[in-house]
Amino acid sequence: MPDTADVLCLESLHVHFPIQGRLFDRLRGRPAGAVRAVDGIDLNIGRGEIVALVGESGSGKTTVGRVITKLAQPTGGRMLFDGRDMTSVQGSSALRPYRHRVQMIFQDAYQALNPRHTVFDIVAEPLRSLRLVEDGKQLAERVGEALASAGLNPPGDFFARFPHELSGGQRQRVVIAGALAVRPELIVADEPVSMLDVSIRAQILQVLVDLRAKHNMALLFITHDLPLAWLIADRIAVLYLGKLVEIGSADEVTFNPRHPYTVALRNATPQIGGNVGRAELPALQGEVPSAARVPKGCRFHPRCPVAFDRCREEEPPPVEVGSGHTAACWLAT
Amino acid sequence: MSESTVRYSPRGRAGAIKGFLRRFLGYGGAQVGLVCLMFFLIVAAVPGILVGPLQTAINATGDFLVPPSSQHLLGTDEVGRDVLNLVVHGARISLTIALLATVISLVLGTTIGMTAGYYGGRADVWLMRLTDFFFVMPSFVLALVITPVVLEVMGRGGEILGLRPSLFVIIVVIGMTSWAFVARIVRSQTLSLKERTFIDRARIAGSSNLSIMVRHLLPNLVPQIGANGALVVAGAIYVETSLSFLGLGDPLQPSWGTLLSLAQRAGAASAGAWWCLGAPGVCVLMVSLSFVLIGNALDDTFNPRRRVIP
Numbered sequence: 001m002p003d004t005a006d007v008l009c010l011e012s013l014h015v016h017f018p019i020q021g022r023l024f025d026r027l028r029g030r031p032a033g034a035v036r037a038v039d040g041i042d043l044n045i046g047r048g049e050i051v052a053l054v055g056e057s058g059s060g061k062t063t064v065g066r067v068i069t070k071l072a073q074p075t076g077g078r079m080l081f082d083g084r085d086m087t088s089v090q091g092s093s094a095l096r097p098y099r100h101r102v103q104m105i106f107q108d109a110y111q112a113l114n115p116r117h118t119v120f121d122i123v124a125e126p127l128r129s130l131r132l133v134e135d136g137k138q139l140a141e142r143v144g145e146a147l148a149s150a151g152l153n154p155p156g157d158f159f160a161r162f163p164h165e166l167s168g169g170q171r172q173r174v175v176i177a178g179a180l181a182v183r184p185e186l187i188v189a190d191e192p193v194s195m196l197d198v199s200i201r202a203q204i205l206q207v208l209v210d211l212r213a214k215h216n217m218a219l220l221f222i223t224h225d226l227p228l229a230w231l232i233a234d235r236i237a238v239l240y241l242g243k244l245v246e247i248g249s250a251d252e253v254t255f256n257p258r259h260p261y262t263v264a265l266r267n268a269t270p271q272i273g274g275n276v277g278r279a280e281l282p283a284l285q286g287e288v289p290s291a292a293r294v295p296k297g298c299r300f301h302p303r304c305p306v307a308f309d310r311c312r313e314e315e316p317p318p319v320e321v322g323s324g325h326t327a328a329c330w331l332a333t
Numbered sequence: 334m335s336e337s338t339v340r341y342s343p344r345g346r347a348g349a350i351k352g353f354l355r356r357f358l359g360y361g362g363a364q365v366g367l368v369c370l371m372f373f374l375i376v377a378a379v380p381g382i383l384v385g386p387l388q389t390a391i392n393a394t395g396d397f398l399v400p401p402s403s404q405h406l407l408g409t410d411e412v413g414r415d416v417l418n419l420v421v422h423g424a425r426i427s428l429t430i431a432l433l434a435t436v437i438s439l440v441l442g443t444t445i446g447m448t449a450g451y452y453g454g455r456a457d458v459w460l461m462r463l464t465d466f467f468f469v470m471p472s473f474v475l476a477l478v479i480t481p482v483v484l485e486v487m488g489r490g491g492e493i494l495g496l497r498p499s500l501f502v503i504i505v506v507i508g509m510t511s512w513a514f515v516a517r518i519v520r521s522q523t524l525s526l527k528e529r530t531f532i533d534r535a536r537i538a539g540s541s542n543l544s545i546m547v548r549h550l551l552p553n554l555v556p557q558i559g560a561n562g563a564l565v566v567a568g569a570i571y572v573e574t575s576l577s578f579l580g581l582g583d584p585l586q587p588s589w590g591t592l593l594s595l596a597q598r599a600g601a602a603s604a605g606a607w608w609c610l611g612a613p614g615v616c617v618l619m620v621s622l623s624f625v626l627i628g629n630a631l632d633d634t635f636n637p638r639r640r641v642i643p
Contacts (some may be wrong), residue, residue: 069537093540099539111530116552126538163350178538 006044007082007186007218009100013041014076015063019292032151032300039242040077050209050218051307052229052250054265055239055269058288061222065188068220069104070095082185092129100130107191109171113163120159123147126182141183149214150177151207169200171204176207186218187211194223205232226265228252228277235324238262241299242291244318248325258327259267260304298330306331340511344615357634373620377424387422387587388414398606411599419592420612423465426588428620429496430504431569437508438565442515443558447546450523468513473572478507480581497583503576506570514563516563522557530631563628567621574617584637589613 015038037060045051055061066072067079070086070165081098089095103126106112113122123143126132133139147155150173163171172192179187181266189208193201209232211217223229229236229250236253238246238261246259257263264284286303289295295302310330318326319333357363376383388394395409402408407416449460484504493501526532527550536546576582577590584591596609597601 071533071536092536092539096539099537102537104534104537106530107533108530112534114531114535114549117548124432125535125540129539129544143404175534178534 006080007047007049008043008045008063008220009080010041010043010068010077011080012077013038013043013064013067013074013079015060015067015072016075026081033292035212035290036242036294037291038067038074039291039294041239041242041244043247045218045220045235047185048212048218049235050212050219050221050222050233052221052233052236053239054223054229054236056224056288058291059239060195060242060291061224061239062190063102065213065220065222066192067103068186068188070098077193096130099126100132100182101185103182103184103187105172105175105179105187105189105192108195109168109175110163112175113164113171115163117159117162118159119147119161119163119166122163123178123181126178130182133183143177146177146181149180149207150174151203152177159305168196169204170201172196172204173207176204180211183215184217186220188220188222190222191224192221193228194225201219208232225253225269226262227269238265241288241294242330243299245300245329246325247318248322248327248329252322256325257324258321258332259300259323259329260306260331261300264303264305296327353634357630360630360633362626363630366623366630369619369623370627373424373428373616373623376421377428380421380438384415384418384421386420390414398601398604400606401608407612408606410596410606410609411601416592416608416612419587420566420589420616423587423589423592423613424616424620426500426586427570427573427590430500430507430573431620433504434507434511434569434573435562435566437505437613438512438569439515439558439562441508442512443519443551443554445512446516447523447550447554449548450520451527451542451550456620457520461517464513464516464520467510468517473510473575475510476503476572477579477581478577479506479509480576497586499581499583500586500588501571503581506576507572511565511568511572515558515565516635518557518561519554522554523550526553530588551586556631560628560631560635563624563631567624567628570617570621570624589617593617 005018014036014054016034016036018034039060041064043051043053043064053064055060063072068072070089073090074087077087078085081102086098089098091160099318117125120143123146127139127142133142140313143159144155147158152158152173154172158166158170158174163174166174176192187208191206193204195250196204205228208219208221212219221232226236230253233250235248235285236250237244238253238259239260246253246257253262257266283305284303289299289302298304298307298311298316301307304311308330314330316328316330316332317329321327351642359571380387380442384428386392390412393409393411393413394415395405397409398411399405399409405415405417407420409415410419445464447462449457449464480502481497483506484499487502489497492498496504532545532549535549540548573588574590574593577588578594578597580594582588582594584595587595590613593610596606596613600616601607
């Protein structure tokens, strides 16, 4: 059910990347299969809400971000933005109104900035290509405003700089300023602080939280770090191998996890000052399986410490375990 | 704000250019190439001031096949024209043809390579098959076949852009047959560039494909295009000289190749008139060499790990 109060709504979203089979297989007409990067996700983000998408590398969290920012095309399901179906909208001019409202912050700020453009050009690019300003004076104002709200003061000092002249934190602020410049309603932040020093992390997170407070901007915060997600988010969605295994309010998911994977993620986090509540389950073994060969039954069962026969045969549906808190596990009730 | 206190020395575009020049000029080959090229460019710019108007059989000043002397520094040819005069005027024709052909080649090669690399898929496959065709086709043979046909269609009279039709055809033909090399290099570079995150960012910023190619890809391709452009010029001079030597040049606007052709037909070699063949020959050699030296130095400067030997 699409809720008009939600800014973004993903319904049973699938992204499968076809595998190019070997010549021999293709000649015999054997299907090569697909990488099921995202395999049926239902997620909604309310206005001004911060939702964290937590998962290991290979869980498909970046692909979800790329679908929302229209860098990747879903192979199934729907994506509603503000009640409108955006699933099949393509092309830079058709997407212009959408780009105006949804922006992205990248993990690697150095890669995300064209080394041959100045900070001014970088931040001005969306304003220019989305035709949001009338003249140069207004453009300079908007760019300065965006840089200032991303914490680069005084903004004028940064206009003529090139990315290689900035520190890592400053680069990430430029990326944020570029996303802010168009005053979007939703920002997808893909691991925005994982490349930064711990001391700078807090400042960048503060910038993001302030934005929500000031402009009622929704944020999808993609991370592998559960404590970080708890710190910033209203709700947390835990992704494992292309499927959401648990979703609920940040406190519920962090302190009352109902899926063994969430429990394992929490226990894998080192804590300063003793191991309170760490002895419940042993640490996670092994790697996330390849999304090209998703295990039968519950996709977490090969690594699950409490798996039993049913888990190997049947995939558990999401079960409501509390208000707004669902977990996809046979043991969760 | 701790990270804002980190200040880097202001080093903008001007600083980057200065740094590039320092590294570029550090190569001996670049210095030799540049000096040599400057000399020929000056000669080509003001031939009239240096040696007077182009001599023809009518206003030739000397005797037939006079060896080099104080009056004719490079001797005279079989109709008494001063070889120095011909070579200096030939510099202008040869360099103009080579540079214009290179411009055509770079524009075509960059457009096709960038389009193929950026769009990928079917566009890539077909554009690259086209490129392969021109790549394996010996450009010299193709030029040799196309030139007389086009000349026949267009006629030999009049002037196009201040050049005789035969020279204009040579420019177009060289440009059309030398872009495949550029297209391949530009495509490979585009393939790696388009995976960079800043291209994703540009797309999210709402930039169209054209603007991503022009504003994001092209500036990052300039080093490769520049370095290979210099090598294309060297190739163009070689092809132009060969075509003219085989008689496709224009006697009214003689390039170095045309001079070689005329000297050869007059039997300069057997008559022992080495100056007639030697002067334009050495010029072709020196200009090609300086472009290759500059191209290799540019290539080393931009990308020290890769070395192209075309």
